[in-house]
Amino acid sequence: MSEDEIEAAAGASVDPDARHAEKMRKKKAVRDKILATKTVEKGLIIVHTGKGKGKSTAAFGMVFRSLGYGLPVAVIQFVKGAWETGERFALERFGDLVSINAMGEGFTWETQDRQRDIAAARRAFETAKDLIRAGEHHLVLLDELNIVLRYDYLPLQEVLNFLTTEKPPHVHVVITGRNAPDGLIEIADLVTEMEMIKHPFRSGVKAQKGIEF
Amino acid sequence: MSEDEIEAAAGASVDPDARHAEKMRKKKAVRDKILATKTVEKGLIIVHTGKGKGKSTAAFGMVFRSLGYGLPVAVIQFVKGAWETGERFALERFGDLVSINAMGEGFTWETQDRQRDIAAARRAFETAKDLIRAGEHHLVLLDELNIVLRYDYLPLQEVLNFLTTEKPPHVHVVITGRNAPDGLIEIADLVTEMEMIKHPFRSGVKAQKGIEF
Incomplete structure (x- = not known):
């Protein structure tokens, strides 16, 4: 043939x-x-890390997706300046559905005051714990928590213990920032690394409204 | 000493x-x-690719950031099902600021009809061209265009020519989807690869409302 x-x-x-x-x-x-075969429903621990863009932006995409369904969301901002303006204006459209908590004092290289940063990180984490424990939000975003862990402003083990033992099963938690610690990746359900392939900074392009901030 | x-x-x-x-x-x-040293302002060609989560979600984060500033945005959806519900409900809050164009006929493995998919891709691209040329939107999202290019539903060179010669300088274009072609990465200003490190599917967790869709 x-x-x-x-x-x-x-x-x-x-x-x-x-x-x-x-x-x-x-x-x-x-x-x-x-x-x-995928039948389990549970609140996930989601981590966005890596040096590329889109870690917080993708987390905000998830926030708006939940808000679109009318599901309440809480945002705790561990580092000031990571998002401020565009996202905040957009979030405000959803009124009581969203709880915004800007706890950071500024980028760590802006403040230059370690003790103040540690105190701010502690306040932010206590707020995060209260919000997560209350179980009233479908999704809680701990924005730039990885930065705080990276600088040892909070004990990693304390954060891991809280997430694994005290998070109500139905609550989704999204954690962003470069250099996610190994221990966090281990307990997480969904981890994505944003890798920078090409960046316009290299051609002298500045950060632009609606794109970078 | x-x-x-x-x-x-x-x-x-x-x-x-x-x-x-x-x-x-x-x-x-x-x-x-x-x-x-970063002084240039220009409409960027932004690509989100890779096998990980967050490509479309980060693009939607950018969409909401622009909308937060009151800047108009257009979304062209080349593949149906990639986003449908949460994002759409959230976008509807912004009324006339956003133009939503769902042009795909369904995931390619749902339709099984190549000619219909090619025709849908062509209609979507013609709409995209009109919207981009008009220059009325701060950001135009070509969601899952990479999938369409991957299946050769549109000639890559035609898409590249259009983006490099006809896009008004002030318009930002965001293109998402796995397997971004090399030619697209070459002409892009900002390219991020979302890499999957860990996925809950592996533990039998199903796609959940507000998280995956």
């Missing part, structure tokens, strides 16, 4: 559209089978 | 807080110097 005859005998089509349809049918079957 | 004397002579402090303050002062000085 020729190759064509073999193909015809096997019922395979040489028409690219039909071949595509067959390939897609198979993909869909595999995907449906996988999805059927 | 002893080491301590050398340090004292150099004006360096051994107090950890003072040392921290000095380190941060230096960091800030470097940062300020770099920022001063």
